[in-house]
Amino acid sequence: MSRTDTRQSGFPSGFLVAALLVASGLLWAVMFFGSLAHLARVAGGVPPFDIRPSGYSYAEAHAFLSAIGEQGRSYYASPELILDSFYPPLYAVSRGLALWWLTMPGQIRKTPVPLKVCWALVAIPI
Numbered sequence: 193m194s195r196t197d198t199r200q201s202g203f204p205s206g207f208l209v210a211a212l213l214v215a216s217g218l219l220w221a222v223m224f225f226g227s228l229a230h231l232a233r234v235a236g237g238v239p240p241f242d243i244r245p246s247g248y249s250y251a252e253a254h255a256f257l258s259a260i261g262e263q264g265r266s267y268y269a270s271p272e273l274i275l276d277s278f279y280p281p282l283y284a285v286s287r288g289l290a291l292w293w294l295t296m297p298g299q300i301r302k303t304p305v306p307l308k309v310c311w312a313l314v315a316i317p318i
Contacts, residue, residue: 209293212286219279227272234267235259242276291316 223242231240238259241248248256257265291313295305 204289204293206293209286209289212282213290216279216282216286219275219282223272223275223279227267227275231260231264231268231272234261234264240268240272242272288315 228240228242232238232243235256236259238256240256241253244252260268292310294300295310295313297304
């Protein structure tokens with residue numbers, strides 16, 4: 193199936209792409225302002241693992257886990273890790289489909305974006 197056939201069949205539709213992007217954003221907001229904020233409060237302001245983009249040492253991980261205590265570790269295991277198991281794949285799929293949809297003929301330019309460029313753009317978020 194060529195890329196124009198995919199466009200004519202309606203997949204991925206703009207609605208699907210937008211819905212997945214919104215779902216990804218909502219899940220991030222629930223985690224960031226909900227469960228991760230709760231864990232930071234329980235830990236006395238120590239940031240949870242998920243909001244440490246530069247990573248953490250063994251000592252920092254141990255300090256965080258000690259700070260949240262048994263109840264905080266239980267909360268971290270559920271709901272935080274459950275939510276966090278859905279976020280990375282949802283993020284990758286939503287961004288990959290958005291890039292694919294944007295590179296389809298007629299979206300941002302009349303001619304198709306070269307297929308190798310499309311595959312590279314789709315692979316980046318994954």
